[in-house]
Amino acid sequence: MPSLEYRLRQHRRRTLVRSWEYRQRRHAHGVWFRLRRVLANASAACVISGEDARALMADGLRPEPVGHELDPPKLIIFAPAERIAGLATARPVAVRLSAEVLAAECLALTRFEGSRDEN
Amino acid sequence: MAFRDRLVATIRAARPIVELPDILIIGSEVPNLLQPGAAATLVVSLDLDIGVPVHRHADVKERISELVEFTPSADEPSVWTPHSPHLLEVNFVGMDPAQDPADAYVFEDDRLPMMVFGALSLVCPGASTEIEGVRVRLPHPAGLLLEKLVTERTGEKGERDLLVALGLLDAVSRDDLEQFDAAYRRLRPELRHAVRSNLTVLSLMDPRAGMPDPRPRRADVAALFRRLEAGEGQGS
Numbered sequence: 001m002p003s004l005e006y007r008l009r010q011h012r013r014r015t016l017v018r019s020w021e022y023r024q025r026r027h028a029h030g031v032w033f034r035l036r037r038v039l040a041n042a043s044a045a046c047v048i049s050g051e052d053a054r055a056l057m058a059d060g061l062r063p064e065p066v067g068h069e070l071d072p073p074k075l076i077i078f079a080p081a082e083r084i085a086g087l088a089t090a091r092p093v094a095v096r097l098s099a100e101v102l103a104a105e106c107l108a109l110t111r112f113e114g115s116r117d118e119n
Numbered sequence: 120m121a122f123r124d125r126l127v128a129t130i131r132a133a134r135p136i137v138e139l140p141d142i143l144i145i146g147s148e149v150p151n152l153l154q155p156g157a158a159a160t161l162v163v164s165l166d167l168d169i170g171v172p173v174h175r176h177a178d179v180k181e182r183i184s185e186l187v188e189f190t191p192s193a194d195e196p197s198v199w200t201p202h203s204p205h206l207l208e209v210n211f212v213g214m215d216p217a218q219d220p221a222d223a224y225v226f227e228d229d230r231l232p233m234m235v236f237g238a239l240s241l242v243c244p245g246a247s248t249e250i251e252g253v254r255v256r257l258p259h260p261a262g263l264l265l266e267k268l269v270t271e272r273t274g275e276k277g278e279r280d281l282l283v284a285l286g287l288l289d290a291v292s293r294d295d296l297e298q299f300d301a302a303y304r305r306l307r308p309e310l311r312h313a314v315r316s317n318l319t320v321l322s323l324m325d326p327r328a329g330m331p332d333p334r335p336r337r338a339d340v341a342a343l344f345r346r347l348e349a350g351e352g353q354g355s
Contacts, residue, residue: 003194004196004234008225011234011236011271014271015221015222015223015271017271018271018309019309022309022312033312033319036319036320036322037315037319039322040318040337040340041341043337043341095322095323096323096325097323112338112342113338114342114345
């Protein structure tokens with residue numbers, strides 16, 4: 001049964017990789033989970049300019065720590081939808097790990113209703 | 120031929136097996152069969168997964184010759200390929216309730232070997248339902264949802280499997296979610312992390328043809344994620 005044995009080896013290899021990833025979760029490799037976690041809690045996303053990002057921070061909104069773990073770093077800020085709508089540079093993008101989202105230097109996100117502020 | 124017709128025809132053709140005690144339909148067809156009237160509009164798949172508890176393997180083997188419309192694949196002996204293009208493949212998958220959810224083994228047999236995936240130990244029998252004259256037993260949605268989310272998902276098939284989880288989310292009741300939550304809390308931390316990680320992947324996925332669209336369900340996925348994350352320690 002070589003095919004079943006092959007599948008078994010593949011399964012065990014994936015399990016080992018997952019265990020390694022789990023042990024890495026607080027370190028650099030875990031950054032992808034932390035980034036997905038932030039995005040998964042966002043109902044909407046906009047690319048914004050650095051100036052608008054600083055304006056949000058001047059309002060007392062704090063950037064998500066995961067943004068500083070990326071290289072180059074990003075400012076990822078949750079803000080109320082109406083506040084984001086008032087930003088001159090806000091450009092909506094789909095909430096997913098797209099090239100557009102990964103290339104953005106500053107992102108303004110809207111939380112899903114019921115999601116708590118964890119800053 | 121409509122997909123539902125192929126699915127129903129396959130279940131009929133596999134009747135000698137699927138009506139045996141403790142045999143479950145598992146996998147991607149479950150969301151289709153849980154729809155009212157087994158409408159089968161959620162997931163388009165080319166196979167029917169049949170879960171065989173290892174203690175029932177002998178019973179299945181005894182009746183396997185009655186699967187006259189299928190032939191075991193030479194490449195993959197747990198897969199039985201149909202003679203007709205109007206039927207789906209049948210995959211036999213072993214289930215062992217005593218197994219660790221992260222483990223897997225090969226149940227060796229000259230006629231019907233099977234992969235036994237530990238994540239299926241999280242699956243327990245749910246309601247039986249009649250599909251056009253054939254009585255089949257489906258898994259409890261909570262356990263199958265957890266199995267779909269705890270399993271390591273990579274590549275195209277992995278993403279499709281996560282969309283099956285999305286289809287199951289459509290079918291679960293509040294009580295099912297309570298059971299899902301309780302079963303999740305019993306998992307060890309690494310596996311709980313895997314579940315949450317898969318939920319974030321599901322939340323950010325693009326839609327795929329023939330599969331549930333994840334975008335309108337992102338709020339539900341986020342709510343489930345928050346529910347699971349509540350009570351987790353920092354960094355777990």
